[in-house]
Amino acid sequence: MVGVGVGGSTANFTPLFSGGVTGVLTVLLMTPFLFVGFDVIPQSAEEIKVPYRQIGMLLVVSVLMAAGWYILIILGVSSGLSASAVSDSELPTADAMAALFGSGVFAQILVLGGVAGILTSWNGFMIGGSRILFAMASSGMLPAPLARLHPRYRTPSNAILLVGGLSLVAPLFGREALVWLVDAGGLNIVVAYLLTALSYLVLRRREPELERPFRAGRGPVIGVVAVVLSLGFAVQYLPGMPAGLVWPYEWVIVLAWWVVGVVFLLRLSPTRVSGR
16 A cells, blocks of 8 residues: 555556456455455354453454455555556566566565465464364264364364364365365355354344343344345356356355255254254
C-alpha cells in the first residue's frame, strides 16, 4: 500500500471487472476458502485463556480485518499492474511490488514475506485440524489413539503428527491437484457454514434460555441471512453453472469426503448423538 502512493496508477484499474458474470463468480467461489482459517479460533477455544464473549468478538473482528486486508491487496496489485500484465504474470503480487517501487528487490522481499505467511497459516491449520480430529476421536467417530493427550504438554500429539504428515505430503501432488482441493473444499466449507447457520436457528428456537456468553444479534436475522447466502453459494458449485466444479476430479473429491463423513456419522452411538 505504501508502493501505491509511490508508483501506483488508477489507470490500471480499467477494467474494474473482467470475464463478466463468470469472472465475478469464479473469484467469489474462492472466498469461502480464504476465510476457512478463522474456524481455528473456536476449535482452540478450550486452550485460550480469554472469556468466551471476547472470543466471539475476536472472531468477528478478525474476519472484518481479513476482508479489509484482501481488499487492500487487490487494490495494491491493481494499481501496480495493468489487466494484461496481471494475466501474463505468474506471481502478480510480487510483480506489482516490483513495478510500484521500480526494483525487483522489493518483489523478493514480498515473496519472503509470503513464505512466512504460509508457515503461520500452516501452524494455524495444524492447531485447528488436530483439535477437530481430537474432538471426533473423543466422541467415538475416529480411532481412540487420536484422542490421546501428551502426558506433559496436554496436547493431542497423535492428531498433530497425523495432520503434520498429511501437510508434508500434500504439496507433492502439484498445483493442479491443490486447485482441485481448494475448489472442492470450497463447496464443503459452504455446506459447513450452512449447517452451522441452521444449528444457530434451531438452538434459538428450541433453547431460547440457553446461556450464551456471545450473542449474534437479538433475533434470527443473522442466521436467516447466513442460510440464504450459504445456499446461494452452494448453487454456484453445481454442474451447468458458470463456475461449477470440474467433473470428474473435483466432484470425486467432494463425493469421497461425503462418503467418509457418513461413515464417521454411523460410528456414533445414539447416546452420543443425543448428548447423554
